[in-house]
Amino acid sequence: MSLPDSFIVHEHDVLVIGAGGAGLRAAIEASAAGVKVGVICKSLLGKAHTVMAEGGMAAAMGNVDDRDGWEVHFADTMRGGQYLNNPVMAEHHAKEAPARVRELEAWGAVFDRTKDGRILQRNFGGHRYPRLAHVGDRTGLELIRTLQDHGIHQGMEVFMEMTVVSLLKSGGRVNGALGYDRERGRMHVWKAKAVVLATGGIGKAFRITSNSWEGTGDGHALAYHAGAELMDMEFVQFHPTGMVWPPSVRGLLVTEGVRGEGGVLRNSEGRRFMFDDVPDAYRNQVAKDEEEGWRYVCGDKNANRPPELLTRDHVARCINREIKAGRGSPHGGVFLDIAWIKEKIPNSSAHIQRKLPSMYHQFKQLAGVDITSERMEVGPTTHYVMGGVLVDGDTQESCVPGLFAAGEVAAGLHGANRLGGNSLSDLVVFGKLAGEHAAKFAKANRAIEIDPAEVAAKTAALEEPFARRTGENPYAIQSQLQDAMQDLVGIVRTHGEMERAIGIIEDLKQRAKNVAISGHREFNPGWHTAIDLGCLLTVSESIARSAIDRKESRGAQFRDDFPQKDDACSTFNMVCRKSADGSMEVSRRPLPAMRAELKSVIEKMK
Amino acid sequence: MASPASQNGIHESTRTVEFRVWRGDRSGGAFTSYSVQVTQGMVVLDCIHRIQADQANDLAVRWNCKAGKCGSCSAEINGHPKLMCMTRMDALPADRPVTVEPMRSFPSIRDLVTDVSWNFRMKRRIKPFKPRKPDHADGSWTMMQEDVDRVQELRKCIECFLCQDVCHVLRDHHKHDEFIGPRFLMYTAALEMHPLDTEDRIADLKQENGIGYCNITKCCTKVCPEHIGITDNAIIPMKERVVDEFYDPLTRLFRIFKPR
Ligand SMILES: Cc1cc2nc3c(=O)[nH]c(=O)nc-3n(C[C@H](O)[C@H](O)[C@H](O)COP(=O)(O)OP(=O)(O)OC[C@H]3O[C@@H](n4cnc5c(N)ncnc54)[C@H](O)[C@@H]3O)c2cc1C
Ligand code: SF4
Ligand code: SF4
Ligand code: FES
Numbered sequence: 001m002s003l004p005d006s007f008i009v010h011e012h013d014v015l016v017i018g019a020g021g022a023g024l025r026a027a028i029e030a031s032a033a034g035v036k037v038g039v040i041c042k043s044l045l046g047k048a049h050t051v052m053a054e055g056g057m058a059a060a061m062g063n064v065d066d067r068d069g070w071e072v073h074f075a076d077t078m079r080g081g082q083y084l085n086n087p088v089m090a091e092h093h094a095k096e097a098p099a100r101v102r103e104l105e106a107w108g109a110v111f112d113r114t115k116d117g118r119i120l121q122r123n124f125g126g127h128r129y130p131r132l133a134h135v136g137d138r139t140g141l142e143l144i145r146t147l148q149d150h151g152i153h154q155g156m157e158v159f160m161e162m163t164v165v166s167l168l169k170s171g172g173r174v175n176g177a178l179g180y181d182r183e184r185g186r187m188h189v190w191k192a193k194a195v196v197l198a199t200g201g202i203g204k205a206f207r208i209t210s211n212s213w214e215g216t217g218d219g220h221a222l223a224y225h226a227g228a229e230l231m232d233m234e235f236v237q238f239h240p241t242g243m244v245w246p247p248s249v250r251g252l253l254v255t256e257g258v259r260g261e262g263g264v265l266r267n268s269e270g271r272r273f274m275f276d277d278v279p280d281a282y283r284n285q286v287a288k289d290e291e292e293g294w295r296y297v298c299g300d301k302n303a304n305r306p307p308e309l310l311t312r313d314h315v316a317r318c319i320n321r322e323i324k325a326g327r328g329s330p331h332g333g334v335f336l337d338i339a340w341i342k343e344k345i346p347n348s349s350a351h352i353q354r355k356l357p358s359m360y361h362q363f364k365q366l367a368g369v370d371i372t373s374e375r376m377e378v379g380p381t382t383h384y385v386m387g388g389v390l391v392d393g394d395t396q397e398s399c400v401p402g403l404f405a406a407g408e409v410a411a412g413l414h415g416a417n418r419l420g421g422n423s424l425s426d427l428v429v430f431g432k433l434a435g436e437h438a439a440k441f442a443k444a445n446r447a448i449e450i451d452p453a454e455v456a457a458k459t460a461a462l463e464e465p466f467a468r469r470t471g472e473n474p475y476a477i478q479s480q481l482q483d484a485m486q487d488l489v490g491i492v493r494t495h496g497e498m499e500r501a502i503g504i505i506e507d508l509k510q511r512a513k514n515v516a517i518s519g520h521r522e523f524n525p526g527w528h529t530a531i532d533l534g535c536l537l538t539v540s541e542s543i544a545r546s547a548i549d550r551k552e553s554r555g556a557q558f559r560d561d562f563p564q565k566d567d568a569c570s571t572f573n574m575v576c577r578k579s580a581d582g583s584m585e586v587s588r589r590p591l592p593a594m595r596a597e598l599k600s601v602i603e604k605m606k
Numbered sequence: 607m608a609s610p611a612s613q614n615g616i617h618e619s620t621r622t623v624e625f626r627v628w629r630g631d632r633s634g635g636a637f638t639s640y641s642v643q644v645t646q647g648m649v650v651l652d653c654i655h656r657i658q659a660d661q662a663n664d665l666a667v668r669w670n671c672k673a674g675k676c677g678s679c680s681a682e683i684n685g686h687p688k689l690m691c692m693t694r695m696d697a698l699p700a701d702r703p704v705t706v707e708p709m710r711s712f713p714s715i716r717d718l719v720t721d722v723s724w725n726f727r728m729k730r731r732i733k734p735f736k737p738r739k740p741d742h743a744d745g746s747w748t749m750m751q752e753d754v755d756r757v758q759e760l761r762k763c764i765e766c767f768l769c770q771d772v773c774h775v776l777r778d779h780h781k782h783d784e785f786i787g788p789r790f791l792m793y794t795a796a797l798e799m800h801p802l803d804t805e806d807r808i809a810d811l812k813q814e815n816g817i818g819y820c821n822i823t824k825c826c827t828k829v830c831p832e833h834i835g836i837t838d839n840a841i842i843p844m845k846e847r848v849v850d851e852f853y854d855p856l857t858r859l860f861r862i863f864k865p866r
Binding site: 043044045046047048049051052099102103105106107108110112113115116117118119135136138141142145149150152153160183212213214245246247248249252253358361362365366367473474475517518519520522523524525526527 | 631645646647648649652658659663664665666667668669670671672673674675676677678692694715716717719722723726729730734735737740744745746747748749750751754757758761762764765797800803
């Protein structure tokens with residue numbers, strides 16, 4: 001039996017799914033290794049989520065404060081992740097990020113400069129020293145454009161506006177992928193010796209999110225159904241500052257850079273409430289008063305950071321508390337004020353517009369607010385998933401041979417909470433590693449034939465919604481799922497509510513089997529939503545199930561019924577895998593051992 | 607659940623707006639009318655999404671960021687090339703229907719989605735960045751902020767292709783084979799002005815990339831959502847370099863003797 005002619009068949013050594021920072025960096029590395037590379041993305045090239053990143057990428061180059069170095073960055077990352085991180089990955093990341101940033105410069109990126117002409121670095125939450133290389137507040141654009149413009153000359157083949165719906169396997173190994181193109185709705189089969197997943201995040205599982213329609217956790221679901229394990233899925237980062245008004249932009253990100261440049265949070269009583277609650281682990285790194293906080297913003301090396309720059313999980317919870325206590329802003333957020341710096345510096349309006357140009361425009365155009373003279377209203381928004389495919393820290397390979405993962409879809413680097421700026425550096429450090437090892441794998445292994453019966457069965461399932469005349473509306477199911485996750489598995493969680501969420505998810509899974517689609521296969525967003533829905537349901541279930549079984553509050557997970565951190569829970573990561581009967585199995589995996597040298601680095605930096 | 611806004615007594619007005627959206631494909635199409643309930647603060651893209659969710663599940667549209675950062679949602683709104691996500695409903699005239707149609711300089715695929723692949727092909731034609739040897743042992747360079755300000759301005763481009771859409775050389779004269787359009791003239795300029803770059807793209811600009819077709823109407827600059835000075839800061843300086851290199855006898859003489 002062979003594939004019917006209606007399938008378009010491609011063949012590569014390494015297939016990269018996703019063209020954000022991680023996917024492009026992996027593809028560049030694999031191409032450099034001399035293998036044939038294909039890259040697939042759901043949108044046009046250069047439009048992936050990475051383009052939206054604002055604040056910067058973390059790398060301990062020490063250009064602004066020479067006390068910085070890989071050890072400090074490593075310790076900051078582990079502390080931020082509440083020590084659930086994979087130390088092997090945190091070490092790679094801290095050591096290799098500076099070289100990855102310089103490499104971007106060699107490929108044409110133009111970062112903001114220090115007075116002596118080096119790459120400028122800015123402050124961000126949880127980073128001890130100014131560490132984020134940046135370009136105003138459009139760092140992600142610079143990163144993705146640089147990789148894109150370099151990548152298109154390296155020989156990779158790019159498939160734009162195509163979506164992978166399933167990984168193909170034979171003899172336990174991955175041997176390709178099945179997908180469709182948006183333009184015509186034709187089916188494609190990509191044969192490959194190795195596959196790199198770089199599909200980004202899951203924000204669309206929640207109602208309020210900074211993520212675009214692409215953030216439906218496809219790679220998480222593809223890997224899970226192919227037999228890989230998902231780790232740390234309970235850790236979903238709610239960014240403290242999303243826009244809250246007008247309703248249509250609710251959730252849109254307000255970069256942490258606003259606070260890095262001196263922005264402060266106030267409640268309706270005008271109080272800087274972040275001073276009221278400073279966690280012990282950070283007490284000796286936080287400013288005593290407003291005056292010291294401002295000196296830190298101005299670069300005084302003897303000053304400690306203002307409490308607004310504590311880790312995101314903590315800031316988000318404090319904001320949530322103010323809102324719930326009735327001290328919020330008119331549209332259900334709190335106030336973020338950068339305009340106040342006019343008391344401190346001349347020409348503050350021009351300064352703000354130069355440092356935060358896209359924030360200035362975003363508020364001006366979408367909310368009618370001039371941030372150089374008025375306060376913003378902000379509230380928490382679903383932003384990033386720390387959890388993802390469990391990979392080997394040195395190679396990025398999953399437990400399925402030939403299947404690699406890098407970037408937001410992979411787990412391990414960030415543990416229970418990611419520090420701002422550690423994602424863009426994650427993309428290039430681990431994108432490179434994944435590309436390198438996928439190419440190695442492809443060179444060492446022969447291609448295996450795909451099974452036409454597997455392809456036929458999977459394709460038939462995709463086409464079913466067209467055959468139904470009546471049935472469920474995919475948008476309606478999606479929005480019910482988002483409501484359930486937002487309300488029941490959000491910033492503050494309890495056992496009972498999450499069990500209810502599981503019940504709803506099970507129900508929606510049944511209803512999703514009955515969606516009906518009108519129209520044709522060409523560029524049909526209803527059909528695409530129906531397909532993405534399956535991924536969202538898998539991801540939502542793994543978030544809820546992992547969160548139920550972690551009976552403590554740590555990092556991004558806050559349990560109202562277990563409000564304290566529990567030392568007994570500091571020894572394992574939660575892992576989900578698909579069991580033989582198709583149900584989701586959740587287990588605890590002991591933390592990987594840490595080398596003595598790394599332990600002493602952490603002690604030294606305490 | 608009452609919204610926090612109404613609890614606080616802020617009035618959020620709703621009105622019904624008539625939309626005329628172009629529906630069709632490669633073979634042709636026509637405007638279809640939809641009525642949309644519009645609340646305060648909505649942008650055109652929100653209305654398109656509302657139509658898609660309630661009235662036309664299969665309405666094709668591109669978008670990603672909803673914040674003017676990705677350049678996906680380009681369209682012609684009431685005849686003007688704009689980003690749908692950054693066009694507020696209250697900025698449009700209330701007394702007539704809002705028309706939304708795809709960019710007209712590119713072939714239609716379906717509804718609001720056009721085939722912009724030509725742009726990706728044009729970019730590949732331009733010689734890539736080629737830096738001089740690093741200044742320092744760690745592979746880094748020294749560059750002053752004032753020397754990169756201009757390049758950073760040009761690198762703000764989000765590749766929405768609205769400038770390409772509006773340029774008459776492409777839109778009316780269809781010189782797609784001989785002219786790369788404002789986006790890529792500017793892209794070339796950003797490479798040429800990069801302090802580290804050592805490549806020479808001036809001959810290409812004049813010959814296959816057709817900079818001579820641009821007669822500085824500045825229509826591209828007017829529509830750029832990133833407010834980049836496409837003509838003044840990129841195209842005109844490149845035109846000057848072309849003139850210097852090709853028509854100034856003294857420069858030509860130097861070119862002969864300058865070791866390359
Ligand atoms: C508004 C915003 C601001 C941010 N700011 C910062 C910051 O300042 N610093 C920082 O470090 N981090 C920041 N982040 C986080 C960071 O941008 C993301 O985590 C990161 O860009 C993810 O990159 P990625 O390469 O893993 O995936 P993405 O960039 O999300 O790319 C995913 C790719 O996979 C493709 N894809 C997905 N599913 C499929 C499928 N089924 N088939 C084919 N292709 C598929 C998509 O089309 C896309 O090309 C920010 C995030 C947001 C949303
Ligand atoms: S200035 Fe030149 S490139 Fe711009 S629209 Fe006019 S002719 Fe086209
Ligand atoms: S130059 Fe401006 S109008 Fe042209 S593609 Fe770039 S952002 Fe869009
Ligand atoms: S959706 Fe990104 S620019 Fe409009």
